[in-house]
């Protein structure tokens with residue numbers, strides 16, 4: 001007997017797996033990568049957690065499908081920010097269901113807890129999700145199972161319902177006690193959660209789509225740096241620190257080209273289709289964030305081809321009107 005766990009890497013998903021593993025059932029931990037996770041590589045954490053609870057990890061990249069089918073115009077709307085949680089969960093369950101045959105699994109599990117999150121884990125929302133994904137009978141939520149209708153795995157006797165839990169609400173007391181009891185370590189994700197729940201990231205995303213169609217390759221652009229919108233509509237991104245610079249340098253996106261400074265300073269990207277005026281402005285902003293002086297002229301290389309010679313702004317306060325969130 002085998003189950004697929006919709007695995008987030010968090011404590012609740014780990015405990016859900018453990019409860020099922022303890023009943024002698026093999027579990028595949030399916031981590032679905034929407035592209036909107038944090039900036040830190042999460043793979044070592046996912047491997048560590050699945051190893052501790054004895055599951056096999058499989059990472060499934062759905063970035064393109066998520067942007068195309070889920071992110072915009074979700075049937076059940078958004079949470080507080082750009083997070084379409086109900087539709088996102090339903091999408092994950094559908095994907096899990098679609099993999100059951102290939103991976104030889106008989107049911108799905110998730111670490112959801114009834115009433116834990118305001119929007120996506122209310123009882124009616126949980127029901128909506130399974131209906132949307134047509135997984136009513138095959139999705140078992142081990143942490144709240146006793147408060148929900150029995151599912152196929154319980155009805156068929158594959159899983160002993162009595163050994164499952166009936167947790168509800170936002171308190172994590174029971175989960176923390178369980179983690180301690182089974183000796184689970186390092187369960188806090190180092191990469192942070194889904195960026196779609198982050199206000200600043202959501203604002204950047206909203207602003208991006210006013211000017212451009214978001215494609216999966218654009219997601220990383222939104223994760224790093226200070227974002228500017230220039231006079232003729234080009235986007236400029238300027239690294240704020242070493243992590244940003246490293247992140248931006250790794251981006252392979254043919255909508256953007258690099259700005260190379262002749263002195264130590266941030267790594268920057270600007271829209272490839274920027275007008276000449278915007279290229280000049282972008283270069284001027286980029287050099288303003290370097291250790292530059294407004295008394296000097298600097299040769300700034302655009303995309304390794306063109307050179308623009310100019311001096312920085314005298315004061316960074318002159319840049320505030322170009323911040324992405326300063327425009328209506």
Ligand code: SF4
Nearest residue numbers: 083084085088089194
């Ligand atoms: S927080 Fe992000 S990944 Fe999680 S359900 Fe909501 S949109 Fe999906």
